[in-house]
Amino acid sequence: MDTYQIICEDRIYELLEEGKKATKEEVLEIIEKARDCYGLSLEEAATLLQVEDDEVMEKLFDAARYIKDRIYGNRIVIFAPLYTSNECTNNCLYCGFRAANQRLHRRTLSVEEIVHEAQAIEKQGHKRILLVCGEDPKKTHIDHIVDAVKAIYQGADIRRINVNAAPMSVEDFKKLKRAGIGTYQIFQETYHRETYGKMHPSGSKADYDYRLTAIERAFEAGIDDFGIGVLLGLYDYKFDVLATLMHSQYMDARYNVGPHTISIPRLRPALDSALKETPYPVSDKDLKKIVAVYRLTVPYTGIILSTRERAELRDELLNLGVSQISAGSKTNPGGYEEDDREATQFETSDERSLDEMLQVICEQGHLPSFCTACYRANRTGEAFMELAKDAHIHEFCQPNAILTFKENLVHYGSEATRAKGEKMIAEELEKIEDEKIKKETIERLKRIEKGERDLYF
Numbered sequence: 030m031d032t033y034q035i036i037c038e039d040r041i042y043e044l045l046e047e048g049k050k051a052t053k054e055e056v057l058e059i060i061e062k063a064r065d066c067y068g069l070s071l072e073e074a075a076t077l078l079q080v081e082d083d084e085v086m087e088k089l090f091d092a093a094r095y096i097k098d099r100i101y102g103n104r105i106v107i108f109a110p111l112y113t114s115n116e117c118t119n120n121c122l123y124c125g126f127r128a129a130n131q132r133l134h135r136r137t138l139s140v141e142e143i144v145h146e147a148q149a150i151e152k153q154g155h156k157r158i159l160l161v162c163g164e165d166p167k168k169t170h171i172d173h174i175v176d177a178v179k180a181i182y183q184g185a186d187i188r189r190i191n192v193n194a195a196p197m198s199v200e201d202f203k204k205l206k207r208a209g210i211g212t213y214q215i216f217q218e219t220y221h222r223e224t225y226g227k228m229h230p231s232g233s234k235a236d237y238d239y240r241l242t243a244i245e246r247a248f249e250a251g252i253d254d255f256g257i258g259v260l261l262g263l264y265d266y267k268f269d270v271l272a273t274l275m276h277s278q279y280m281d282a283r284y285n286v287g288p289h290t291i292s293i294p295r296l297r298p299a300l301d302s303a304l305k306e307t308p309y310p311v312s313d314k315d316l317k318k319i320v321a322v323y324r325l326t327v328p329y330t331g332i333i334l335s336t337r338e339r340a341e342l343r344d345e346l347l348n349l350g351v352s353q354i355s356a357g358s359k360t361n362p363g364g365y366e367e368d369d370r371e372a373t374q375f376e377t378s379d380e381r382s383l384d385e386m387l388q389v390i391c392e393q394g395h396l397p398s399f400c401t402a403c404y405r406a407n408r409t410g411e412a413f414m415e416l417a418k419d420a421h422i423h424e425f426c427q428p429n430a431i432l433t434f435k436e437n438l439v440h441y442g443s444e445a446t447r448a449k450g451e452k453m454i455a456e457e458l459e460k461i462e463d464e465k466i467k468k469e470t471i472e473r474l475k476r477i478e479k480g481e482r483d484l485y486f
Contacts, residue, residue, distance in 0.1 A: 032238045035279050036220050041271050044075035051076045056085055060092045063325035066099055074274050074326040078267045080318065093321035093350040096328045102460075104398045104430045105390050106331065106353040107383070108157035108191070109150045112362045113138050113177055117163040119232030121218070123260065125299035126163050128232065132301045136362045137168045143177045144184035149365035153357050153383045154441035156399040156433065157189045159214065161360075164195040164234060171201040178208040188483065189401035191256070195233065196243030202250030211401075212289050213247050214256035215240065219263040220272030224308075228263055244280065254289040255280075256333070261319070262296030262307040270319055274326050290331040290353060291323055297337050297378075313342055317349055324350030339378040347393055356386040384443050391449040396457050398430035399437055402485035424463070428470040429485045431457050435477050436484075 059073045080086055114137035117126040125133060138146065150158060160177060162169040178190050191212040192205065205213065219225050222237055229235045244255045257276060259269040273291060281287040295316065296307045323332055334343060334351045336358040343354065358377060359365050390397045402425065431454055438450045454474070461467040466486070473484045
């Protein structure tokens with residue numbers, strides 16, 4: 030496979046240069062077109078990435094809010110990462126886990142310890158986990174990951190485990206599929222080949238092409254939900270965002286499935302990082318634009334925001350198209366039971382608990398969701414894409430979000446969160462247009478109040 034056809038750098042630069050030539054009227058026409066919720070071309074996305082005018086930027090943000098609401102409603106899906114290991118053979122310059130870091134407290138959790146971490150996450154009220162593993166083939170091999178997934182499902186009330194792990198063979202992806210994972214997530218970090226080579230000088234991660242084609246091997250193995258992203262700040266964000274969209278549209282054209290999620294992490298300080306400053310700083314304004322461009326170009330894709338960002342900015346980005354957030358996160362193995370700052374991958378900024386985040390989400394008029402129904406109802410891959418692209422996914426998601434939030438309030442919510450949450454649920458019930466579904470949702474809410482769990486459409 031010619032990976033230069035997947036990510037064509039010359040074409041990206043050409044599109045970005047062309048985008049600079051667009052008039053204000055042409056930019057506004059693109060933004061208005063995006064409101065149809067069918068997405069945009071790479072040419073149109075490149076034009077929007079060049080926007081700097083504040084008036085036009087507000088139009089861009091307004092369109093992002095509208096599209097997010099039309100496709101996904103006002104729901105915000107919530108999850109927590111679980112790091113199983115910080116042992117790694119790579120030497121990524123920006124990462125606290127890099128092999129050359131002698132100051133890091135290294136640790137790989139046993140299966141029993143992983144289950145304890147999952148139980149600690151569950152006690153917060155989470156039902157979705159992103160399993161994150163260091164890249165050491167002797168410690169975090171496929172059996173380590175599969176054993177962890179199986180043990181969590183058996184030992185904790187966690188209903189969806191997504192996995193962020195090193196690229197692997199088709200045979201290993203098949204093992205991952207059989208273990209019952211949800212989404213396979215992998216970041217290219219930067220699509221710019223020269224920069225990628227500089228940032229990954231040694232270790233298996235130095236192989237750009239093997240990493241780029243990992244998702245296709247996952248598809249061959251039957252995993253049809255994938256998440257991608259770049260580490261913003263390693264290279265020019267305009268190049269990397271457009272490259273991410275180029276990768277997305279390549280997958281959509283070839284497999285009829287675009288990314289289930291796109292993550293937007295910015296480079297953060299890390300213990301003993303080899304980078305003393307961010308090579309290509311991304312401002313808050315830039316990050317807002319990035320979220321909006323993703324939302325307009327691939328409206329069906331979930332946009333993930335981590336606790337890397339400070340609380341105030343996270344709250345603001347919830348209104349600009351972000352649809353999934355982590356909360357109460359720890360970025361070191363064993364961090365939910367014993368927080369060792371000398372074992373973390375990077376510094377987090379938003380230290381609020383899940384309960385605090387739920388109150389903020391409700392106050393902003395969003396509906397927290399712990400839903401895991403699509404994966405278990407086989408609404409994944411192409412089936413999910415059809416619903417999302419036609420803006421029908423909310424027909425399932427709205428009642429499921431209400432039910433899962435109700436369950437969280439009953440079993441985990443503080444008094445303040447329950448008060449705000451019950452008010453939100455009452456308002457959201459009125460938005461369900463199908464009277465039959467509304468009636469059934471109300472009946473299921475009563476069953477949850479009596480102690481039943483895991484009810485979904």
